[in-house]
Amino acid sequence: MLVPWQGGARRATSVSGQRERRLANTIVEFDRVGLRYGTGAEVLRDLDFRLREGTFYFLTGPSGAGKTSLLKLLYLAQRPTRGRMSLFGDELADAPRDALPAYRRRIGVVFQDFRLIRHLSAFDNVALPLRIAGHDEQQVEGPVREMLAWVGLADRASARPPTLSGGEQQRVAIARAVIARPEIIIADEPTGNVDAAMAERILHLLTAMNRLGTTVIVATHDLGLIAATPGAQLIRLENGLLVDPTGALKHPPGAPTRELGR
Ligand SMILES: Nc1ncnc2c1ncn2[C@@H]1O[C@H](COP(=O)(O)OP(=O)(O)OP(=O)(O)O)[C@@H](O)[C@H]1O
Numbered sequence: 036m037l038v039p040w041q042g043g044a045r046r047a048t049s050v051s052g053q054r055e056r057r058l059a060n061t062i063v064e065f066d067r068v069g070l071r072y073g074t075g076a077e078v079l080r081d082l083d084f085r086l087r088e089g090t091f092y093f094l095t096g097p098s099g100a101g102k103t104s105l106l107k108l109l110y111l112a113q114r115p116t117r118g119r120m121s122l123f124g125d126e127l128a129d130a131p132r133d134a135l136p137a138y139r140r141r142i143g144v145v146f147q148d149f150r151l152i153r154h155l156s157a158f159d160n161v162a163l164p165l166r167i168a169g170h171d172e173q174q175v176e177g178p179v180r181e182m183l184a185w186v187g188l189a190d191r192a193s194a195r196p197p198t199l200s201g202g203e204q205q206r207v208a209i210a211r212a213v214i215a216r217p218e219i220i221i222a223d224e225p226t227g228n229v230d231a232a233m234a235e236r237i238l239h240l241l242t243a244m245n246r247l248g249t250t251v252i253v254a255t256h257d258l259g260l261i262a263a264t265p266g267a268q269l270i271r272l273e274n275g276l277l278v279d280p281t282g283a284l285k286h287p288p289g290a291p292t293r294e295l296g297r
């Protein structure tokens with residue numbers, strides 16, 4: 036099952052050589068990071084970890100553990116209330132607000148609640164990252180049609196999000212997140228609204244992007260997804276703290292190993 040642009044010449048040099056080099060690099064580093072909303076208690080505490088470039092991570096943990104909050108820090112929608120964090124090698128905890136959009140453009144996000152633009156068609160939602168990146172319409176039409184076809188929505192290209200089912204909206208959101216081939220893909224429960232066959236297809240798309248060198252971080256409750264992704268690393272949050280996944284999961288699916296810490 037080929038994914039769109041899999042045969043493309045995104046990286047002209049050998050993928051395997053590049054992948055080896057990229058694997059050595061830290062793409063995200065958190066140093067004693069904490070997050071609280073307003074004056075409430077900290078919802079994330081003492082997060083201390085590194086993520087390696089080119090690795091596939093699953094983020095698990097009970098509802099309310101802080102997964103979405105951690106992802107918001109990663110895609111720069113929230114700032115830590117304490118600690119340091121760096122992305123792409125740059126320290127960003129105190130970076131000026133106007134420095135952040137340039138980093139955000141390097142990250143594709145699938146939001147738990149999709150966040151599609153209601154008055155734009157499915158096509159225009161998916162085209163948005165390419166248009167923002169300054170591609171002319173000639174370079175937009177083909178890839179967007181191909182991506183929509185790939186997620187099974189070729190015939191819904193002109194539909195607006197309010198007229199799409201939850202699963203269809205989720206697929207538009209995924210297409211939008213990956214279309215501009217970001218360096219990091221962050222997906223919050225990306226298979227929460229689709230059937231098993233579509234979940235497998237979405238996972239295939241994410242693993243294919245990962246093989247091309249993209250760092251992928253997926254928050255999920257779906258142990259089936261984790262089991263179906265050998266080689267993925269597991270991050271587990273409980274009550275705002277990172278816990279050892281092998282200790283927390285008595286029967287670790289696919290036995291992913293811990294890749295955090297230092
Ligand atoms: N904007 C907010 N303001 C105040 N508290 C918040 C906000 N967003 C999340 N919280 C709180 O932070 C904690 C972590 O929430 P978060 O959404 O990160 O959990 P989660 O692990 O993603 O849960 P789920 O699996 O249900 O999506 C919860 O106690 C939640 O109530």
Ligand SMILES: [Mg+2]
Pocket residue numbers: 102103104147223
């Ligand atoms: Mg969540």
